[in-house]
Amino acid sequence: MDQPIIRIQDLRKSFGTLTVIDGLNFDVMKGEKLALIGPSGSGKTTILRILMTLEGISGGRIEVCGEPLYHMQRHDAEVAADEAHLHKMRRHIGMVFQHFNLFPHKSVLQNITLAPMLTKGETRAVAEKRARGLLDMVGLADKADYMPSQLSGGQKQRVAIARALALQPQIMLFDEVTSALDPELVEEVLEVMKRLAAETDMTMLLVTHEMGFAHDFADRVLFFDKGRIVEQGPPAQIFTAPQEDRTKSFLRKIIAAGQRV
Amino acid sequence: MDQPIIRIQDLRKSFGTLTVIDGLNFDVMKGEKLALIGPSGSGKTTILRILMTLEGISGGRIEVCGEPLYHMQRHDAEVAADEAHLHKMRRHIGMVFQHFNLFPHKSVLQNITLAPMLTKGETRAVAEKRARGLLDMVGLADKADYMPSQLSGGQKQRVAIARALALQPQIMLFDEVTSALDPELVEEVLEVMKRLAAETDMTMLLVTHEMGFAHDFADRVLFFDKGRIVEQGPPAQIFTAPQEDRTKSFLRKIIAAGQRV
Amino acid sequence: DKLDDLKEQGYVRIAIGNEPPYTAVASDGKVSGAAPDVARAVFEKLGIKDLEASIAEYGAMIPSLQAGRVDAITAGLFMKPERCNAVAYSEPILCDAEALLVPKGNPKGFKSYSDIANDAAAKLGAPGGGTEEKLALDAGVPRDRLIVVPDPQSGLKMVQDGRIDAYSLPVLSLNDLLAKSGDANLEVFAPVEGAPVYCDGAAFNKNDTALRDAFDVELAKLKESGEFAKIVEPYGFSAAAAMSTTRDKLCAAQ
Amino acid sequence: MGDWAGYLTLILQGAWVTVKLTLMGSALALVVAFIAGLGRISRRAPVRWLATAYIEFFRGTSIFVQLFWIYFVLPMTGAELTPMQAGVMALGLNVGAYGAEVVRGAILAVPRDQLEACVAVNLTRFQRMRHVILPQALPLMLPTFCNNAIELLKATSVVSLISLSDMTFQAQVVRSQTGSTLMPFVTILLLYFAMSSAVSFGMRRLERRVTRGLDGVR
Amino acid sequence: MEWDWNFAWSIMPTLLAGFRITLVATALGAIVAAVLGLVFAILRRSPNRLVARGTGFVVEFIRGTPLLVQLYFIFYVLPDLGLRLPALTAGVIGMGLHYATYAAEVYRGGIEAVPRGQWEAAKATNLTTRQTWLHVVLPQAVPPMIPAMANYLLAMFKETPLLSAITVLELMNQAKSVANSSYRYVEPMTLVGVMFLVVSLISVVALRWLERRYGRISR
């Protein structure tokens, strides 16, 4: 078997006195599509944010692409990572946020080309070429020169996906990328993501409340509660034959609220 | 047949140059439960806001409980209503908002008793007694002394419903009361509303994207597009055998996005 | 009339400057100095026991009088024709000549305002709108070399710091200033050549000439009795100078 | 050269005048700020114009000029004010104009939702303001009010123009009488700083009291 | 005291000369304040506790004490310590320093108003700290600051009369000189008031425009 691309060992995270993640372990294989589901406050977002280095850790160890994320070697000892190490590691990872977080003062095209030009030293021509390709893929080829404020939520989110892809990370993190969208706009974003999952061998971690989408998208589903994995397995098993009571009751409620026509 | 409790005649509403409602006509019977559905921007919220007198009208006429809402008699002529007339008419109507709009500086109990004490001159004792009864009904009897910030979204919305009910209006308006809630919390609010619909003969107008709930809740469904009623009828007909193309395509999209497990 | 009002009220409000020896404020806040002391003596004779002295900027004094905020000014506000038009002066009280505060040995040899006007690099400090400013301007000192100094202490400091080459005030003011500073590197050149001796008087509102006349009567008695000299001479002022001239002369002078 | 202790007392007397000016000026400013701030958002156009004229005038001209007018020009119209009254009036009206904008801003910053909720439960205009809008606007105003109070404290030093013996003025007197520049100025710098620190300390405590129970709202 | 048009007219050239100095002092002071304010704002965010706290204290001290006293200090006390500044320079530095403490607050507010999501997006696209500031944060933080900065510019303009205390011959000082030598106060003082008012009213219109132009950024 391959080396896992993400390895989480005994991860702990507290905010002040509140322990949000307490001794978490799991591995992710290269190319795997993972869906993280679970009730509000169970720590799903926190895990993605930790992987993106937006949040520090309180304990444990994470390896990404075979290298420790929050630690580094110095004079034969392993010490806490500095900003330079984090910067290097972030090359491997991209993230799409619930609220898009586009740069409002830059055009759609500039949103996508900014980081490649600055962090990889790409020329404008190269960066723009790839950006246009990505915009084409997310179905927004004609919106390159729009400002984010001129786009609908669904369009914004598709730009955000293109922006993250532009850096060609090996791992993509998606945090409830449709939950801030009007119901009618959800579909267009999920469409893009489904295609992405099918066409690339990128590793993907997805946090979502859209159970149907999680089902179609994921190779493996992790059900979280209170910062721990309660149950995991292939979607067919989790959604149709959950083992744990907590999983069952969660799915029952979601279904009652969501599936109403 | 009874006199309708709401009668909307040739209603027009523009924001600046944008005409949002253009020649709308419909009546609501006493005790009727109406669901307003339709795509984003079709004017559903605007209609409720006009009924609540949060927005003025640009033309047409509305009668509530047999009296004109935006007009009044003065010296034998009908003139635009003044604040005093609106104040009088608002007695008949209550509204629950998408974002709850609780008063953050008042406790749950005070949120409910404030208006009855101020507008109807009820004593604290009377107002609190009814408030506690209402809190009991919405399942929050033990939260009377909490501040809104200490409640979950679902709890906030149930308080907001109790607050509107405390004034004992004849007509209740609900504008997407669950769309700002976490999926797991939607059910508890819909539960309360279902009970309310079953137990009282209050007239209710509901704007929602929860088609399942609209189906269970309403006596009649109005499908709006671009400020006009495209189609109306009993839920069974609208949801299972829509006549208009616009209705069909709308329902198809909503179903694709919503029904995923 | 005004005098009766003041008697009834029991006190008179005067404006004084913040410039020893015309004014002195003791560390307990008690106001003395030549100008208030004379005023106190005269008003006592007029039957008004108390003096309520408030320190004001020179520039604010005449407006205060005109606005009825004070009943009189006794502050070393020298009589000059324009001022005589603006207020009603008593007979002369405190007389003094103009002087220059300069570095020790008067290195640039300033003896008159025209000396300063002729030295293209020289800067002169003087109170804004004061007699010295007017004399210097008349002697041809250009506006941009004539620095408006807010108060004597600032003027002293500016000479010490070399910001100005000379600072002009009446002789006694500068003497007092220099004595207090204890600075051996400065000296007072007095009197400025070509500058007349000026005298101040108590200034009243133009409408209160009756009060002014009453004041004059008592002031004359005070001068006669020698009491006047006893008050002003300890401060360094010459009683004889004040008694040798009159308001009419001073107000007519150019 | 002299008796430092005595002259220090003189400066402290000035400090007392400064404190009185600050307290009374702030009280006046507060009242004026609410009147003009509410006037600014009145439904009646003439009230709005009046409030706007007052605010723009007092924010537009320098406090020196205002002080001068109030002290020297107003008496000619028959209104006789003591220097203290004139000082308080100038400071209060000047800072009140700034405060009015704070009041207006804070009221407008209360989310529109709240106003709509008030309409939906049928409160009258006065009830909305009194029970819902102002209680929420107040905590938003306090930090700026604190700054305004400190501005007012600092502005008291200009009253020396109208011969009020405030702290700065007394320092000038001491400077003339003793010939020392350093000592009086250092003393009053420290005293001013102590006063402004006291103002911000008091305001912070007040703020904590007013915002209690409002946590997590905004 | 009656209003005398002839007199008012005759003193206009003098007052306008003072007005020029007032404008020069304001402009120079504004530049000092803008630059120094940024320095204060950055030092206050320094990871070095001592630097951050020390700057914080200095800023609080300057902001808690009157500009007038600070001007006296700079002009009359600093020469004792060997630093003798010309009057206008001292005034510009004094005003600049004083208003820099306000500008620092504006910078801080503008920076904090940039949503956290923007910092996070910058990190997620792996920009360095410098790149984040330069390309993401400052372009969003600066435009909303402009109205507040303009406001302080106006406030500073109105405080220039304080410079008369350190012998700068600005508008108010000229007016006082005129008043002292002519014994007419109403005309010069009123004219000064009118000049201030005219500038302020023009500024208010300009400010409104700036607020509309830069006050809000659509996200």
Ligand SMILES: Nc1ncnc2c1ncn2[C@@H]1O[C@H](COP(=O)(O)OP(=O)(O)OP(=O)(O)O)[C@@H](O)[C@H]1O
């Ligand atoms: N910056 C923070 N400071 C304090 N507590 C935090 C912070 N971020 C998250 N938390 C807490 O950590 C817990 C887990 O939060 P997290 O956002 O990871 O949950 P989640 O599973 O993503 O929930 P949701 O489905 O609502 O997004 C919650 O209790 C939350 O309140």
Ligand SMILES: Nc1ncnc2c1ncn2[C@@H]1O[C@H](COP(=O)(O)OP(=O)(O)OP(=O)(O)O)[C@@H](O)[C@H]1O
């Ligand atoms: N205050 C306003 N000013 C200008 N336009 C407005 C205003 N309020 C609503 N509109 C416009 O009126 C139209 C109808 O809005 P409305 O909120 O009633 O739609 P809706 O059917 O409730 O949509 P949604 O499902 O998104 O809530 C929209 O185009 C909206 O942009």
Ligand SMILES: [Mg+2]
């Ligand atoms: Mg989350």
Ligand SMILES: [Mg+2]
């Ligand atoms: Mg709506």
